[in-house]
Amino acid sequence: MSPLSSRHIVLARHIPGRPEPEHFRLEPVExxxxxxxxxxxxxxxxSVDPGTLSRLGGVDSYAPAVKLGEVIGSAAVGEVLDSRDARYAVGDVVAGGWGWREHAVVSAKGLRKVERGAESLSAELGVLGIPGLTAYFGILELGRPKEGETVLVSSAAGAVGSVAGQIAKRQGARVVGIAGGAEKCRWVKDALGFDAVIDYRSETDLGAAIRRECPRGVDVYLDNVGGTMLDTTLACMALRGRVVVSGLVADYGVPPEQRAGLKNTPFLIIQRLRMEGFVVLDYFARFGEARVALRGWLQDGTLKHREHVAEGLESAPALFAGLFRGENFGRAVVRVG
Incomplete structure (x- = not known):
């Protein structure tokens, strides 16, 4: 064995607002x-994840801030080239969190072996990865919709929202999605089977649109956006509704003093609401259970997903920046090798 010439992407400048490709740097490495x-x-x-932005401004969030010159962290799937652990052989495929690198030396601890199946290996970063797991536990453990209840999902064409809505449908709920643009809305309704979809880009009054599509109120709101969309929905909730906060993309990269904030908090009391945020890693011990269920639904054709795949490691910064302009359609991943 000898050193390999490779490349990785590091943080070149802290990002005070929305990201641009020049905030990153592609470097050669041995x-x-x-x-x-x-x-x-x-x-x-x-993977290319919007939540990463919360760590790129130089301030700690739910995870430590990325320092200048550090490799951008993300989930990854790779092939084993050399192994010094008896559990893994050359040619095995593993999933882990080594980030935006073409090659890496990683500890065998925390890795999991991936079986080559009918679905693409990239599915391990989306529907079978953190987004799918977030949807699974967000709906089944926190939202807990009952048959006939109304579930509203923001960013419904995204990696979390698209899976969450389908899981809610399996529970017998009526599912309404919020997405941006006619193409995404058609896919959510026609391909995923949501009962209704709201195009927030074409609505002049989002609250009126939610009340139109959810006339009995929203029993469960799975929120991936935060900001004004969350505040608007609070006023549309049903009695004893549950708000599950899994992402705040509207606030990522926005200074605290410029965020929309919440004005409709009285509805938390009026409607006896429960609002809870969560980090899916809290359910780490049950990831295996969730993946068995998700994989089974994929294989029987009852769970559908979509990916936005960019080619080459060097494409990751532009793809990341595009997430915050709504340019991706589906789970954003980079095909590295």
Whole structure:
């Protein structure tokens, strides 16, 4: 074994607002040999996640801030090139969190072996990865819709929202999505089977649109956006409704003093609402259970998903910046190798 010439992407400048490709830097690097208990992997796919922005402004959030010159973290799937761990052999495919790198030496701890199946390996970063798991636990553990209740899902064409709505339908709920643009709305309704979809870009009064499509109120709101959309929905909730906050993309990269904030908090009392945020890693011990269910639904054709795949590691910064302009359609991933 000898060092490999490779490349990785690091943070070049802290990002005070919305990201642009120049905030990142592509660097050459030599990747050495693995030590005991380590693997050397070739990255096949890397995820591009909007939530990463909360760590790129130089301030700690639910995870430590990324320092200048550090590699951008993300979930990744790769092929084992060299192994110093008896559980993994050359040619195995593994999933982990080594980030935006073409090659990496990683500890075998925390990795999981991925079986090559009918679905693309990139599905391990989306419907079978953190987004799918977030949807699974957000709906089944926190939202807990009952048959006949109304579930509203923001960013319904996204990686979390699209799966969450389909899981809610499995529970017998009436599901309404919010998405941006006619193409995304058609896909959510026609391909995913949502009962109704609201195009927030074409509505002049989002609250009126929610009340139109949810005439009995919203029993469960799975929120991926925050900001004005969350505030508007609070005024449309049904008695004893549940608001599950899994993402706040409207607030990422926005200074606190410029965020829309919440004005409709009286409805928390008036409608006896429960609003709860969560980090899916809290359910780590049950990830295996969730993946078995999600994979089964994929294989029987009752769970559908969509990916937005960019080619080459160097495309990751532009794809990341585009997330905040709504340019992606489906789970954003980069095909690295």
């Amino acid at each position: 990747v050495g040999e693995p030590g005991e208990g380590e693997l050397r992997v070739r990255t096949l796919f890397a």
